[in-house]
Amino acid sequence: MIEHRTAQLARWFACLSLLLMIRPASALPGDLDLTYGGGTGAVFAAPVAVYDTLSATVRRSDGRFLVGGYCNSASLSRAFCLSSRNADGSPDASFNGTGSTLTQVATGFTSDTALALALQTDGKALLAGWCDSSSRDFCVVRYNTNGTLDTTFGDAGKRLLDFGNSNNSDTLTALVVQGDGRIVLIGFCNGQSTFCIARLTSTGQLDSTWGGTGLVATDIVANDLDLAQAGTLLPDGRLVIAGFCRTTPGSPFTAYDFCLTRYLANGTLDTTFGTAGIVITPVGTEWDQPHTLKRLPDGRLLAAGQCRVPDDAGTGLKDSFCAARYQANGALDTTFGIGGKVTISPAPEFRYGGIDVYADGRILVAGACRHLNATSGCNATFGAGKFLLMRLTAAGALDISFAAGGINYFALGRYSNYAYPANVTLLPDGKVLFTASCAVGAAGDPNPNGAVFCFARFEGEPSPPVLCTLDLDGDGQVLATTDALLHLRIALGVPDTAKTTGITFPASATRNNWSAIDTYLRSLCAPASPYCMLDIDGDGLNTALTDAAIHLRIAAGLRDSRVVAGLNFPANAPRRTWTDLRQYLATQCGVTGLQN
Template identity: 40%
Template sequence: MQSDDNDAYPVDLQLQPDGKLVVTGPQRSENTYIDFALVRYTATGALDPTFGKGGKVVTPVGSGASSDRAAALQVQRDGKLVVAGTTNNSFKPTGDDFAVVRYTAAGVLDPRFGTGGKVITPVGAGSSDDTATALQVQPDGKLIVAGYTIKSDSTGYDFAVVRYTTGGALDTSFGKGGKVVTPVGVGGSNDVANAVQVQPDGKIVLAGLAGRDVALVRYTAAGALDTGFGKGGKVVTPIGPGDSRDVAFALQVQPDGKLVVAGSTDGGTTGDDFALLRYTATGTLDPTFGKGGKVITPVGLGASSDQAAALRVQPDGKLVAAGTASQDTGTPGFYFSLVRYRADGTLDTSFGRGGKVVTPVAGGARVDALRALQVQRDGKLVVAGYVNGGTSGSDFALVRYWP
């Protein structure tokens, strides 16, 4: 999705039961405002003319010259679409707030949700910056939005999670008035939640980073820290050697209750690599996965920057991590990349070349950044991201692969 040199950056992709594909992300217009953008495609990849205007919906969320950055998308059981992200208001500089918008199946703002389909929620105290990064719909229809908020002393960030009723009101049975803020690392560390999952038992798991390490936090269904998980509900895991920067961007709950996260680790002179970790249901690293629960995979060529942004567990138990890999040899650039692993964390050599697939989407020395992944019922893999050719701006891009 791009026109008139506007920039669009897809961040999430969902499959509808009818096979249609919905993508969301922030859209920057010529006047530099940023709005929520939503695009729906048919199962064959064409824009769906029954959705919005020619398959596209662009929504300003905050008032005035606000910066509205969509971050996550979910499809409800009734076909309605929910987008979560962040908004601010240039006329009232009170910091960034969580923003949730719900649409009908046709792409119209849902008047039954919040105010005219929109809900804006300040999370931290005062004029704090609150950033929403992830969204899940509970089986009862309540909405879980996760992200982070600046610490009260402005020394870093804390994990933040908010639960809403089906109508968009804060769920006062969760945390403190519907909100939970959790410091994870030591001192003034930056604790950033990038992913959220709701377990079948109703417990809520967030994954991201604390300082320079991967971090997970699990809550009870009421928003209290789950003391049966890790240390007081928290798990912090270094991956690479020394002071490497290790971060989780994606999280999945396996049918057996184990938790798998995907992200990246700093390999030093070799650049960043894909990183996967698997934990038992109690938060300990799973010794049956990789090396002590960890798998590190270089994907690109040379001193590449490889970052897994999405993760899916296939019905056969195999894991697919998807993201972006670069190369500093040949034609330098960043490319869509997928890696498939067996259930024990070894590379699935039946997939691509030695378990890896690297795809230049637009060709040439461009920036192709993959952000989302889904597995279709027929086993095909669909990914979404953006391509940036420089002067032409950034476009939504989807690619589908055979299983």
């Protein structure tokens, strides 16, 4: 055993020495990655139109990524625009020949404003927002992988939806795709006073199993402002929506709180969540606006956006990053920040962009800021401020191991406009992709008259690896009748439709259907080996006679050499003895109670 551990330490130090030799000494988490963008760390896209505003980013499994938003041009007042980029930020020529496409959705001289982007499992892309010509409606467009409109969707690739209220103010802000291909559109309507959610079939038709008509409207605070901004699906098909609601009738527009609702799969409010399906949370002093909602691997919910809090002098308010973390039932998670809430003020003026979350719970935040009188940090180098990238610990504090004290302030292009949105994406190798719109205008900029899509990459470090998974359904237990049985069926190649047949999942399971379990397992592994976390003996395969058998025996309560009795391990399996497997199961799979 001592020799085995010595060999492990020797290999670990050898790998560390190699990393130190190949990684520049100055490259720390949060620094610009100077291997990106030809040594600058940044890439500026060619103009799609005159003014290109980026709203959303999604990454494909092969490293390419899509950025979507709205672009203003001379011939089209405002149109949807979508660009496909290679991993290095260069245009993906397989997408519309140029890497970008421009789509007018409504007819006439319109304001088509795309705010949400999602990928389907078949690689097609959905870009959605609101379209305003004679009235404002939800609108969504589906594109084939080559950038052409998918004419099998809606009306020749496009779909407009009217909730039928007299205010003509249907505004779509978010989009999610269910595992079965149905599409959920999220926003607000009826004069900004109602959460409005539409569900479409995979072909773009209204799904009548959602609220009876495909359209559901919820008045959170009666006769006042309710603006839905984001949503996330739960493994069992329920839907959680986050937005901001004015809880003091007649008060100024700044009097908003975070508000969340949860719906059953049929569109009715889930009364087991919060109070009758609704949770309202004041976070800052005023203007509490969540724009992102993420479901964490353990089932908790993280809502993030911005709010206003007292300034340092106590004489006014300043814009800040604000977040709240909730238990699955809607109660605040008091292990996060102060009482479940976090407020951080990077500068007197802060504009939220987006977040991404590490497997260990750390949070990346992208945004923009302005401090016109500052001599450091977010002072404006020219015009209107800088971008920023910030990292928090899982508990909600600034992570001082990232950049300078947790925040990197930077400019892209001629200047980084405080008003422009920004997104952040954690890459598989731990690096960070930042995507935004950049104001331009100086000589040599790609679009001298407006703004372009821009991308930057930052240094990071990989999340601690998850090496083994025995709790497949996420209930905190390893059971023979759920986890081990699923493992066996995966190893035997049972069809997806039958993998969960006859299985009764515990009420505490956070993944209680095959779609959720499959998505979880694939998120931990490379596409070429989607179930690598089930390879217990380390031979590169997931087999019934070794890996699944070990899983079953552990689930049955064995914690000694009987776990491997009678098993015939492949010659290339690095873990073939009880000594090696015992250590692996204890340290990498979290199996407790092991003994010789």
